[in-house]
Amino acid sequence: MFIKIEPGLDLPIYSQLVNQLVDAVARKKLTGGDTLPSVRSLAADLGMNMHTVNKAYHELEKKGIIRIVPKSGAIINDLTQLEISEIQLERISLEIRPLLTEAIVLGMEPADIINLTSAIISDIKGG
């Protein structure tokens, strides 16, 4: 797999795993219908515990990015041409808010923030 985990970072390793899997979907290394490795095999791959991977998978399920079929496996959801749910939009807004507030307080103009946002989005898709 294309996952690199760094223990000792300020971000928990299960969150790192979540972020990198979301990233992989954004970059289309993973796409709707693809299956994720079993929690056991991925845990072995990454040198971490089964339950840690399991926690990451359930986090991804909460986010609506994968579905978990008990006794079978985890599958990436097909979200193309599907409207984002109100709940997920609300959650993202709530998490993004304090960061935007901080940017404003530190002196960024709305236009600067929009430019930064656009640049990051391009990088996510392109890089």
Next chain:
Amino acid sequence: MFIKIEPGLDLPIYSQLVNQLVDAVARKKLTGGDTLPSVRSLAADLGMNMHTVNKAYHELEKKGIIRIVPKSGAIINDLTQLEISEIQLERISLEIRPLLTEAIVLGMEPADIINLTSAIISDIKGG
């Protein structure tokens, strides 16, 4: 004070305090030169421990929003007409990135995200 802390939330109470103080600066309830209450008095006010408030203040100092003068107190920095530092910009970008990635994966178009961002910024300033 205009601070409301909710224990039992998934966000640590020292982070809640940080967020609400940043928010107060954004809304200009607090502005450059204003002093924050002492860690002891604010802790008593909010029914929390001195060290928890202290932790929040130091977090705000790392963010560049206040300065702490030992044996004296905490003062809001004057950041108007001051360029954001490269370090802070880098940190904000790094934290905002996974949220934007998630939005993309959940089907939002770049334009949608920009609109959402603009709306939140307006709300921060206006509300």
Next chain:
DNA sequence: AGGTCTGTTATACTTTAAATATAACAAGTG
């Protein structure tokens, strides 16, 4: 000068989250 308030530092403790370690179960798959 004296007393109070300040942030700082240190120590100790409790509680919660993160992470690991095993083990067993029941259902899907070949």
Next chain:
DNA sequence: CACTTGTTATATTTAAAGTATAACAGACCT
């Protein structure tokens, strides 16, 4: 039938969050 799957349960370790006291030294005020 044998194997793999996610699930569940229990136990343990480590780190973070939060509280509780106490003492210190400089600032501040009368």
